[in-house]
Amino acid sequence: MTVQVMLISPALNAALREARFDGDAPLDAAGIRRAGAVAAGVPDADRYLRGPSERCAGTADALGLRAGPEPAVRDWDMGRWSGRRLAAVSAAEPAAVSAWLTDPSAAPHGGESLLELRARAGRWLAALESAEDGGVRRVLAVVEPAVVRAVVVGALALPVEAFWRLDVAPLTLTALSGRSGRWNLRCGQQLSPAPGPAV
Numbered sequence: 640m641t642v643q644v645m646l647i648s649p650a651l652n653a654a655l656r657e658a659r660f661d662g663d664a665p666l667d668a669a670g671i672r673r674a675g676a677v678a679a680g681v682p683d684a685d686r687y688l689r690g691p692s693e694r695c696a697g698t699a700d701a702l703g704l705r706a707g708p709e710p711a712v713r714d715w716d717m718g719r720w721s722g723r724r725l726a727a728v729s730a731a732e733p734a735a736v737s738a739w740l741t742d743p744s745a746a747p748h749g750g751e752s753l754l755e756l757r758a759r760a761g762r763w764l765a766a767l768e769s770a771e772d773g774g775v776r777r778v779l780a781v782v783e784p785a786v787v788r789a790v791v792v793g794a795l796a797l798p799v800e801a802f803w804r805l806d807v808a809p810l811t812l813t814a815l816s817g818r819s820g821r822w823n824l825r826c827g828q829q830l831s832p833a834p835g836p837a838v
Contacts, residue, residue: 718750
């Protein structure tokens with residue numbers, strides 16, 4: 640069975656603007672407005688999911704999606720760094736940040752390593768492909784950028800270090816389609832706002 644998995648990254652919030660390890664901050668008013676403006680560009684699916692974060696929930700709501708929370712696509716667990724700015728952590732723990740950025744098995748923050756994140760995302764993708772789910776062929780999920788990157792790295796069998804070379808902009812669509820563990824990628828499609836009235 641061919642499955643299409645469409646991943647939408649959430650709208651911006653204060654944590655993303657501040658380069659802060661999120662700590663589950665909700666969308667701000669600007670993020671809600673931006674997500675609402677592109678809701679008409681969201682493709683149809685047989686099943687809608689979202690990461691359990693406040694940002695994913697707010698984005699799904701603003702997009703008009705009835706998306707249930709899926710723990711398997713929760714954000715990368717940053718342990719004790721959660722809620723802190725990257726600049727502050729880098730100043731206080733430069734060796735730990737260096738290890739985190741260069742060693743995929745490192746988790747100096749006490750949360751998940753990059754390898755653990757990639758493995759979790761890969762299990763979720765494999766479960767979608769193998770599920771006998773009443774004809775579900777198209778799944779759309781609102782998930783954090785780190786999850787999008789981990790899914791792509793795993794699906795395409797890229798070296799795990801490629802994770803750091805992938806940029807996922809807010810409110811973009813990344814689509815994978817495949818079967819038998821072989822995936823094709825369409826990445827970074829910007830969701831379009833609804834057309835305005837003719838002038």
